[in-house]
């Protein structure tokens with residue numbers, strides 16, 4: 001997932017995150033603002049003197065963020081004022097490049113702050129976030145709606161062909177102009193005033209949504225008073241549930257904590273059907289209980305104000321506005337991608353349900369299998385059809401091995417890079433590990449932080465972000481982090497992953513590579529600052545190497561014996577790859593279509609009853625299968641109400657077309673080789689958004705991307 005907060009055309013604080021949704025901060029947002037420390041003591045105010053400007057986590061305190069970001073906004077506005085009021089006629093250097101250089105403090109402090117509010121939050125940080133959200137929105141507007149500044153950008157845009165610019169500079173001018181226009185620079189003063197109000201309200205509401213959802217998710221867990229009811233769960237999961245209950249003051253009981261998605265991992269193994277249904281019901285209803293954490297009124301208002309915002313900017317709905325600068329271009333193109341796949345996906349899901357029902361019937365269950373039963377019986381079907389037991393696999397996927405001998409190894413084979421752990425840099429939590437990333441010739445390319453384990457202060461899901469962005473103007477190299485939510489192993493035990501978890505590690509490092517290889521001159525177009533429906537391409541593409549025979553053989557070894565995974569087990573994993581894809585595709589499509597339904601509402605008709613509208617939308621798009629609820633229901637769809645994926649959840653599918661098509665190119669050219677990796681690195685991974693990406697892709701591939709490899713991969717052909 002990618003959370004983008006545009007502070008100016010020049011500065012994008014991009015927090016790339018993946019399928020990270022929902023479980024956001026529970027704490028009340030009314031916590032007192034932290035006392036302001038003396039400015040001289042605030043380490044965020046100056047560039048870090050650690051290697052590659054790594055954040056000084058041993059010196060940064062919660063109370064430092066808000067004053068540093070506020071000072072950053074002040075400095076940024078002063079810099080922008082100087083640019084806008086210059087008596088010199090506008091040039092690329094004194095306007096566009098000057099904007100790219102502005103806001104250094106804000107970028108630096110903001111990058112660390114938003115990393116912490118996602119991965120290691122607390123009431124003080126949440127209070128700061130809530131206080132800063134509207135101010136940051138106003139700050140963005142103050143820059144984009146500055147008439148003198150826009151006049152200079154507009155002049156340069158008109159003259160761009162004759163300015164002797166490099167292709168990247170030309171593209172940056174076009175991007176800057178579009179950003180100003182999309183932010184409302186061409187509107188009259190009255191409409192701009194309304195837009196400012198809407199932007200400020202939107203940013204407060206999205207922050208409030210995130211905080212309510214984290215609280216609702218935390219409060220929504222299911223408390224169990226009898227361990228017998230937990231039959232089917234493994235010892236580690238039961239121990240974790242006991243720990244969670246204890247932490248919640250319910251010593252001697254077990255708390256099944258909710259995960260961000262609708263389906264809950266425990267549902268695959270709980271034998272007690274009543275408890276399964278309780279867990280599913282708790283998941284589905286988590287943020288619509290009529291209490292302080294009910295998100296529905298916030299959602300209604302967000303839908304309404306986004307529709308109005310789009311109308312002000314001349315678009316029929318928010319999706320049309322939002323998708324206009326994406327690869328898809330229009331909601332129609334994005335919708336078609338989704339709806340074209342609905343018949344095959346739902347047909348497949350129905351067939352899967354029939355198999356599940358036959359297992360229930362064969363066991364004399366006497367009930368119709370529903371969403372709460374799906375994973376439990378699907379696991380049995382999987383064992384029967386593929387003889388594959390998830391518990392059998394885990395000992396071969398030990399985190400450290402997967403990381404070093406899998407993820408880093410694959411990147412070494414393809415791109416020539418190496419990773420070396422270092423322990424001298426301060427980290428924000430003892431779990432966090434730091435690696436130097438070197439190029440083939442020994443040059444250091446980046447710093448890489450990994451924060452692997454679940455904890456209460458962390459949002460759900462997994463994501464990537466930058467503490468420091470690659471910047472060709474200042475010469476900074478990327479300082480990148482990956483955050484995962486793996487189950488913490490008991491003390492002294494190795495962290496064993498599922499194959500899904502393993503794939504996630506490859507995925508997030510794919511985003512990291514996109515940041516690490518960035519070689520642009522201008523920071524606004526560096527690394528992962530690309531359209532949402534492109535940003536998941538490098539990450540999803542990197543997942544493919546998890547099953548590459550050479551890579552797999554190098555990392556999938558038994559954590560105790562070091563024995564490679566038996567070939568027959570490997571083959572089972574490969575064969576089972578398309579298993580349950582009917583469910584997985586349908587639950588994804590349902591969520592993506594819900595997102596489109598909410599964001600294609602026209603202004604004046606956007607205030608809807610949340611549950612009724614959701615029901616209607618799912619029926620309209622023919623994804624209303626009772627046993628296959630959306631991956632995220634409206635009330636806990638953090639991507640679209642709390643993150644930056646409004647009208648953008650389709651992007652995963654859009655990017656998936658590219659990742660499978662690109663992997664097909666590797667297949668056609670000999671697979672995992674340095675030569676192939678080099679081509680991909682140069683033509684895709686290093687260019688950021690410094691040029692038109694559809695064209696860059698065509699040049700890499702030699703043709704338009706095709707959807708066929710994706711459908712084949714999902715077994716939907």
Ligand SMILES: [Zn+2]
Pocket residue numbers: 001017018019507511536539540
């Ligand atoms: Zn991702």
